[in-house]
Amino acid sequence: MTSLHSPLSLARGPAWKNRFMLAPLTNLQSHADGVLSDDEFLWLVKRAEGGFGLTMTCAAHVQAKGQGFPGQLGIFADKHLPGLTRLAAALNKNGTHSVVQLHHAGMRSPKDLIGEAPHCPSANEEFSARAMSLDEVKASRDAFIAAAKRAEKAGFHGVELHGAHGYLICQFLSAEVNQRTDEYGGSFENRARFLYECIDGVRAQCGPDFSLGVRLSPERFGMDLAEIIALAGALLKDDRIDYLDMSLWDSFKEPVDAIFKGKSLVEHFGALPRGRTRLGAAGKILTGSDCQRAMDAGLDYVVIGRGAILHHDFPQKVAADPAFKPIALPVPEAHLKAEGLGPAFLNYMKTWKGFVAEPA
Numbered sequence: 001m002t003s004l005h006s007p008l009s010l011a012r013g014p015a016w017k018n019r020f021m022l023a024p025l026t027n028l029q030s031h032a033d034g035v036l037s038d039d040e041f042l043w044l045v046k047r048a049e050g051g052f053g054l055t056m057t058c059a060a061h062v063q064a065k066g067q068g069f070p071g072q073l074g075i076f077a078d079k080h081l082p083g084l085t086r087l088a089a090a091l092n093k094n095g096t097h098s099v100v101q102l103h104h105a106g107m108r109s110p111k112d113l114i115g116e117a118p119h120c121p122s123a124n125e126e127f128s129a130r131a132m133s134l135d136e137v138k139a140s141r142d143a144f145i146a147a148a149k150r151a152e153k154a155g156f157h158g159v160e161l162h163g164a165h166g167y168l169i170c171q172f173l174s175a176e177v178n179q180r181t182d183e184y185g186g187s188f189e190n191r192a193r194f195l196y197e198c199i200d201g202v203r204a205q206c207g208p209d210f211s212l213g214v215r216l217s218p219e220r221f222g223m224d225l226a227e228i229i230a231l232a233g234a235l236l237k238d239d240r241i242d243y244l245d246m247s248l249w250d251s252f253k254e255p256v257d258a259i260f261k262g263k264s265l266v267e268h269f270g271a272l273p274r275g276r277t278r279l280g281a282a283g284k285i286l287t288g289s290d291c292q293r294a295m296d297a298g299l300d301y302v303v304i305g306r307g308a309i310l311h312h313d314f315p316q317k318v319a320a321d322p323a324f325k326p327i328a329l330p331v332p333e334a335h336l337k338a339e340g341l342g343p344a345f346l347n348y349m350k351t352w353k354g355f356v357a358e359p360a
Contacts, residue, residue, distance in 0.1 A: 034074015036083030039342025158211025270298020
């Protein structure tokens with residue numbers, strides 16, 4: 001059994017002090033122009049202080065027209081550098097591996113937020129999204145690469161490409177969404193081209209010790225599980241990235257696809273051979289026992305979301321008690337405030353059914 005509390009080395013960048021990654025959590029706390037706020041700074045630094053081996057920002061948009069939600073952190077302009085530099089320094093001081101998640105919402109960008117129709121690999125009626133031109137595809141790819149360079153300049157140890165949850169990279173991967181007939185559509189090789197060009201661009205433009213991760217999701221949003229397993233297997237073996245972060249929604253459930261029944265999602269991915277690339281997963285890994293169960297299924301690290309909202313020091317609590325269970329839901333507002341959630345984040349959590357207790 002791999003210990004959750006043993007260091008994890010990467011091919012690039014500093015080793016993690018343990019096997020806990022802070023999930024990239026939407027929190028709506030940044031300023032309207034994408035500049036980091038004090039509330040978001042405090043939320044993230046508190047998690048680094050709480051012992052996470054890797055501390056990741058929320059999804060940070062790489063183009064203004066790729067914004068996915070209000071109060072989203074930005075990394076598309078140099079005006080974001082002072083806040084990002086302040087954040088990177090504070091995270092690094094706490095001995096965590098610091099990462100910005102790079103994001104573009106594509107067709108999921110709300111029109112009233114970006115001031116124009118959202119864009120997508122191909123026109124999408126459901127989201128009233130227009131098709132991207134070839135020049136726009138290349139501009140968005142270059143925006144991911146430029147954002148990675150900006151994160152490196154700010155002092156972060158690395159970046160993660162958000163290829164999950166139906167956002168732009170995921171839209172390219174989906175045969176259902178991506179109806180292009182050029183080199184970015186059709187075969188899975190073509191649909192994965194955008195992701196691989198982002199990967200290769202970051203590798204070419206950033207330093208040799210800058211870490212690079214990718215987040216994928218295997219179901220929903222037009223994903224084909226067989227294709228995602230094949231893509232994950234290729235990424236784990238070719239060593240272009242340092243870690244793969246699988247967002248499974250529920251790590252321990254069996255897949256929807258009947259062909260893959262009989263094993264849980266985390267077991268399917270945990271069984272994949274790998275070179276130096278590390279594998280982790282998120283999805284209902286809620287307790288200390290869940291963490292160990294996921295590791296025993298073949299992971300190198302676990303990705304903690306809800307547990308990290310409830311307890312900034314979740315890794316330390318699991319170290320003290322391997323069977324640690326977070327506070328029961330619903331939780332009082334006072335508890336979340338004490339755990340470093342600002343007003344915007346707290347209001348967002350009130351939209352999660354049964355998460356925040358009603359005032360007495």
